[in-house]
Amino acid sequence: MPAAIHPKVIQKVRDPSYFGLKSGKTQKQAKPTPWVDVSDDDSLGKQNGLKRKNPNNMNGHHEPSANGHKKKKRRHSLLSDDGLQHNDANGAGQPKKHRINGAGPSTPQGSKAKAIAEQRQQLPIAKGRDALIEEIRKNDVTILLGETGSGKTTQVPQYILESGLAKNGMIAVTQPRKVAATSLAARVATEQNVPLGSLVGYAVRFDEKSSPETRIKYLTDGMIVRELMSDPLLSNYSVVIVDEAHERTLRTDLLIANLKKIQKARNNPSDPKGKGKAGLTNPLKIVIMSATLDAEKFSRFYHNAKILYVKGRQHPVKIYHCAESQLDYTDAAMRTFFQIHTDQPPGDVLIFLPGQEDIESLQKSIDLYAKQLPADKLEVLTCTMFAAQEHSQNNKAFLPTPPKTRKCILATNIAETSITIPGIKYVIDTGKCKEKQYLARVSGGGFDTLLTRDITKSSAMQRAGRAGREGKGVCFRLYTEDAFNGMALSAEPEILRCSLTASILNLKTLGQNLEELDLMDKPDSDSIASALKTLWLLGALDNHQKLTPDGRQMALFPLEPQYACAVVASKGYGCTSEVLDIVSVLSASSKLFIDISEQRDAVAEARRKFRHSYGDHLTVLNAVRAYREIAASENKHARREWCRKHFLNERTFLEARDIREQLVVTCNRVGIDATVSAKEDEDSIIKSIGHGLAGNSAFLQPDGSYKQTMGQTIVKVHPGSSLCDKKVPAIIYDELMYTNQIYARGVSSIPKSFFLSLSAFKQRKA
DNA sequence: GAGCACTGC
Known part of the structure; x- marks a missing residue:
């Protein structure tokens, strides 16, 4: 067995005969097809609403199959002579x-x-x-x-x-x-x-x-x-x-x-x-x-x-559901892909998976098996697509498929709405996605979860539709029709599952209170209370939930209130320039430090050059300073090469530069001198950031764990952090994320005494 | 000691 294969892959790899590929020649699959055709030939995709003849089908309060009947009658009664x-x-x-x-x-x-x-x-x-x-x-x-x-x-x-x-x-x-x-x-x-x-x-x-x-x-x-x-x-x-x-x-x-x-x-x-x-x-x-x-x-x-x-214009998509539910969706996806590959006419395949890890392991399995295909078969070309991947890699899916080849694109939700890939004829839908959900907690400030979950009906329809952009398509769903019928209609509105801190602050400047606004869906009171508490901690709201002068300034910055607070606080510490450097990178849409799983050691080695003993915020600052130095003396090509060599995302630097410019304009508007620099006074920089992240802090416990200062939760420093493995008395962090454990990400060390000065600071203000 | 869907100002 090749040593390079990830252990998770080995576990998934089966005997090739499993899907009907045997000793160099193709044959009909040994196993009976696991698919049940739910669409009749004349009305492909009808039951799933892809080719809707009836607008009422879309209200979705009924199961699709029952729906057609019930509502059809009504539709006819609606027709009139005009x-x-x-x-x-x-x-x-x-x-x-x-x-x-x-x-x-x-x-x-x-x-x-x-x-x-x-x-x-x-x-x-x-x-x-x-x-x-x-x-x-x-x-x-x-x-x-x-x-x-x-x-x-x-x-x-x-x-x-x-x-x-x-x-x-x-x-x-x-x-x-x-x-x-x-x-x-x-x-x-x-x-x-x-x-x-x-x-x-x-x-x-x-x-x-x-x-x-x-x-x-x-x-x-x-x-x-x-x-x-x-x-x-x-x-x-x-x-x-x-x-x-x-x-x-x-x-x-x-x-x-x-x-x-x-x-x-x-x-x-x-x-x-x-x-x-x-x-x-x-x-x-x-x-x-x-x-x-x-x-x-x-x-x-x-x-x-x-x-x-x-009505729309969409080619019909034939939909198959699994006869029985699949325990291992990556394995099911691989079998389905090779079924398509051996039984179906040419045409590219798009597989929807929840995340990067599944994508990479499935790619390895498919590549491994594709090598064993008989010579008369089409070649298989796999491409991957996910947000964290470099743009140039994502773009490979757009290249024309070479002759005698079938392209197989493994993608996350990125291919569901954001990006349309031409030439897709087959879609394999695992029925899974990852979704960020905010768990509001009034004490400790709440945290994000990022867990794999079932998709919704509208998402399933959207995924299937990706097969019908250019011609008739086929969609294989790795879940049963019952499972489809049991799915939620559409995703929960974002307002019910994210932090409301920024929205409440913005509404306050309009003189509105979120809880009084006539919203289509109202967030629960915990979520509102948690946001109000955070804004109070930041000094954006006073004890009567009224906007403070500082809060009014914070709202003007296109930043998370935590970072806007840090910028406002930086005025008093004389380090606005550095704080802008840091928060502009942290608010860019993609991460600065690239992780490539195959080059883990090289990545760690490169990162060490920017590492700052205070933690991640000053590590970012070091990287920004290093890039600025390179950018001043080198040409575009050399800059790009330097970023590649250090596993830094240059697009993040460029976006951060734009954000920074915007922040400077806002600073000028509210009377903050954006050019004031702390030079080497790193304590001031951390303290400014600390004002914004005071609610996101934890103290070291005698047993070596960290416990929230504002809540009871034990948090772990994320393995990607420069402070992982380090024990410092107190930390601040950008966010908490629950995946397998509750991880603090974007972590810096801060003197415990800072919190004492902060409460004094708060009392002075109140 | 272990991992992260997607947007937006």
């Missing part, structure tokens, strides 16, 4: 549904871009254009339920613009992700035949292309929530389109709640906060766009707003 579906007979409690396909022609733009105009007209939504505009004209709030490929995100803003519905302001289209906002804006600018940034623009963090002529603006949900802080009525916009609302990101939820408030104020002339006070003459139109499932919930939230439905 080609729209009216839902008048269904009682007041039910939201109204209209089908907008099949009405009215649309007007092509300009004669030059004829091809583009034709393309636009081909989109499923084009037929419903006039009906859609009419509904938006008549109603303050419209819910648009559009499937993948309907064209809603690019077309609806243009229809609204062309119809003159947004005469008095811009049309905002919000997106949860930056890439979506920028690329959609570029696409729509092309369709309008204008330069990007003129009539059509976008605004995302670090990047904005817009001008006074901009009428359609794509922006991230985070961006518009920030805008809310300086313009609480969003007076620049006359239409706000919330796209991908079903994802229920924290920021989308806050936006949706505020939009309700804003609309009431702006559309009601007698409201003192509305027309009169703000001098606004333009009422606000809201369009909520959702891909699946939760449309009725949005409708209920907005006083039973009408739901419009538009």
